[in-house]
Amino acid sequence: MVISSTVTHPDEQRQSITCTFASRYMRDPVPKFKLPESSIPKDAAYQIINDELMLDGKPRLNLASFVTTWMEPECDKLIMDSLNKNYVDMDEYPVTTELQNRCVNIIAHLFHAPIGEEETAVGVGTVGSSEAIMLAGLAFKRKWQTKRKAEGKPYDKPNIVTGANVQVCWEKFARYFEVELKEVKLTEDYYVMDPLKAVEMVDENTICVAAILGSTLTGEFEDVKLLNELLTIKNKETGWDTPIHVDAASGGFVAPFLYPDLEWDFRLPWVKSINVSGHKYGLVYPGIGWVVWRNKDDLPDDLVFHINYLGSDQPTFTLNFSKGSSQIIAQYYQFIRLGFEGYKNVMENCLENTRVLKEGIEKTGRFKIVSKDIGVPLVAFSLKDSSQHTVFEIADHLRKYGWIVPAYTMPADAQHIAVLRVVIREDFSCSLAERLVSDIVKVVNHLDTLPSALSSKSAHVAVIASETSKEVKKDITETQAEIARYWKKLVDGKRVGAC
């Protein structure tokens, strides 16, 4: 609580009754580089920030993101109440700590971890799948190093095998923890990791093979079962015991409910750890992920810090220390509120709305659907004909209607393919899907009336060049090349990092 100085100046006195928008605070420039000298009233501070934030995109219309944008008001209430609880104070907040443990157990069982009836699962809550993946990768790296040291072999060049479609956090892991990333390149129409090629790339320095359940770009599930079978054969030959990690960031809360017969989790013996984002289809606001290990042996003990609280051992293995407790409580709320049937209903709704959107887009006849039916509920589509206009222009024009639909280029070796991607979240209803379809149709029709950005420019320059050969030094091919370079730069520059 700030001790305000006793108000004596008449101007200051008027301050307290002046409406915010009548006050001088609305006239002063907002501080951007330096801490302002004086305080301002809380109403003014609130208003200034609130008003600027109006210019941010609307989270619920952000169709680029998998991350949850709506929760029930009861849950919001629980979140508010726990905003001031520092999760890491396990001693002081034993119930919150226990809720985390319960969530880990629930998720481990959901993924068929081979644990006994009353045995506790090995896992931890994180800030997101990035942290979860780094922890899992760290565990693999340490285990592999220990094994190599015991065998007396060099352990300075660890690598990890993944598809080129991995989310950027795998590249981060590789770069920050000094592990080489061996990527299986994609090809046109095959936008996930090919298990055969992946297993071929495995060598003695491979710490693990990472498969994705729910590829960021097309929502596809990689064939983990096949990967497991091929790897079993290779491991028998080589004796390297290369394990699998499943990045189920999106798919982990989709597959168990919609595709329970799909074998991708701990039912496959080589899968040693799985990560899932609580804030994607776990249906919690951003800031919560989970990583689960098959059993204690898959998590080297020297990475674990042991905190003794309430007389029992609470092992912790996280990168972050202090953080809020709200999302963990929210995740537990969702688990008990929805239960298996609730999650199943939500996913089935998403699937149904995906179908509605997909069929609507197909019916326009202008697009090719790149995403598969089985996978994370999203629709990725490319233009059949990109000569006049690109998907980037469509994305730009859709913003006019309020929709944020991102356009991406595929990673190597399919960089020439660009797609638009709409993620169907829990809060994307059928009426919104129908509205989006009609807006896409409007945009496409509007673009048809516009001249192509490429052809018009070159035509224009051709006219000038033929008239004034002195001023304009560029010829048509150079201009076209420049324009193509500009678009390419724009296209290349878009990092496929958003999820």
Added chain:
Amino acid sequence: MVLSKTSSESDVSVHSTFASRYVRTSLPRFKMPEESIPKEAAYQIINDELMLDGNPRLNLASFVTTWMEPECDKLIMASINKNYVDMDEYPVTTELQNRCVNMIAHLFNAPLEENEAAVGVGTVGSSEAIMLAGLAFKRKWQNKRKQEGKPFDKPNIVTGANVQVCWEKFARYFEVELKEVKLSEGYYVMDPKKAVDLVDENTICVAAILGSTLNGEFEDVKTLNDLLVEKNKETGWDTPIHVDAASGGFIAPFIYPELVWDFRLPLVKSINVSGHKYGLVYAGIGWAVWRSKEDLPEELIFHINYLGADQPTFTLNFSKGSSQVIAQYYQLIRLGYEGYKNVMENCRDNMIVLKEGLEKMGRFNIVSKEDGVPLVAFTLKDHTNFDEFQISDLLRRFGWIVPAYSMPPDAQHITVLRVVIREDFSRTLAERLVADVEKVLHELDTLAARIRLISSTSNVTISEEVVKNNGQVVATKKSALETQREITAVWKKFVLERKKLNDKMNGVC
């Protein structure tokens, strides 16, 4: 929105939550329940269990903020569904982060031009910030060694043994050796001279703490800088300094502005500060700032192209909430320099009230200094009858959570109680705490006297009890000495167990 089945059960819509069957069934702990339950029931069940958590505002163990103004709470709730990393979709939020970084960089006197953007990033806390800073140092050092054609496989970092656990994490996870300067009784921070002695060619940086976790002291960064400048001149190793200002970064500039500890010292290359400590924001925000672009190796940065401009990012976490970044900006413009100064001065005054109150009892030694983070660390003068862990336990009965810790090596025999003075710890609460500590001492004194009494009376009764049954002793035959020994053994076991508990837990901040 969940498509609920039309419910024919009368329970759902008519009955009040506590009349429904949901409060009769046991909550699932290991497996996901098969069925959904109404949202009111879910809310109530969880809310009620959470009542048994400690009260955050009475948690005197933590530096982390536990109260913010309602206007800020409103901003937080409104942005809770914004994923911070979607920079393209939320450009204003991204800009607010950049503004905070700039303000903090300027607060730390980063050598920037008028409109030059500062190099820094918002993180989830100081742990992430420290890992990023450490990673930058490690990579820079490796690049330098590669160029010199020297081995780069054994990096180390020099710190005091009083470092917070996140430095140990950094060392363990990023394969850097931790060279710790041991503490000694009466000197609980890193000695700059000993630190500089430990520096060798494999040292990636020396980490100084502004606001030691255990007693709130500021380490002497200036002396460290001066000594390191000399050593660097001799060796040519250019060993840099990182200042872990997790707690102190938002204190020193306001109440000790003449203290030189930040970028004014040439060897300080990066600083981290916790927004959620004296930055006065809820848990979940920290900041890392670098002196200049050169101190952050380009290869660690991921470039995201958004709105046509380059947005460099260097974080470990990806998706996370935006609320705390917005809350930090709120605090920076709401309070301004004068506001933060007022808050810190209040904390300092209340700290002195508590300190003097404790001193007046005559039973404690104050271990913390007055200059530093506003906290009071104190030990018992006399440990014969009870120790600090017992005081901590009994204080819980009054609602206070006051932790007891043992110092790191080489001062493990010293145990302290530590009370952190946060923004929301008013003078009335300070006076109440003092009164409650007195009550606790009184109770423990009485208990100790009673034990002595019991052991001396049992001397009389037990010698009369000799029960034998065919040579077998049925009733226990204890002498007074044995009873006393047994009692002491129980207390000793209790104390040691608590010691073990707290030894490993030296990570709480």
